[in-house]
C-alpha cells in the first residue's frame with residue numbers, strides 16, 4: 001500500500017461553532033470550509049496545516065458514529081486518515097492481510113474524497129481511514 005501523507009486528523013466535537021473559536025482565536029488557524037456529510041451523519045469543519053488538515057466532526061444525528069463516540073468517550077481525537085495512491089487496491093491489500101475493513105468498497109466522504117475505514121479492532125484501537133483524492 002502506498003501511503004502518501006496524513007490527509008487529516010478527525011476530532012469529535014459537540015459543537016463546531018464552539019470548537020471553531022478555539023482553533024481560530026487561540027491557535028490562529030483558518031476554517032476554510034464547513035460541509036455536511038449526510039452519509040456519515042456529521043457536519044465537518046476544515047483547517048489546513050501543511051499537507052494535513054484538522055477535520056472537526058459534529059454529529060447531526062444521535063445515532064451517528066460520532067455521537068456514539070462522544071457519548072462513550074467524550075470529545076477528542078476520533079480518527080486518523082492516510083492519503084493513499086489507489087484506494088481500491090489498498091482495500092484489497094488490507095483485506096488480504098486479514099485486516100477487518102468497515103467499508104469493503106470506497107464511499108464518498110467530505111471534500112469529494114473516496115474513503116474507507118479500518119475497524120479499530122484491527123488497528124490497535126485507532127480508527128483509521130484511508131482516502132484518495134481522484135483528482136490529485
Ligand code: CMX
Nearest residue numbers: 010037040065068069078079102109110117120125126127
Ligand atoms: N476510535 C477507536 N475506537 C472506537 C472508535 C473510534 N473512533 N469508535 C468506536 N470505537 C470502539 C468502541 O470504543 C468499542 O470498543 P469496545 O468494544 O472495546 O468498547 C468498539 O469500537 C465498538 O464501538 P461501538 O460504540 O459499539 O460502536 P459501533 O460498533 O456501532 O461502531 C465503528 C464503531 C468504529 C464501527 C463505527 O464508529 C464506524 O463505522 N466508524 C466509521 C465511520 C465514521 O466514524 N464516520 C464518521 C467520520 C466521517 C468522516 O470523517 O467523514
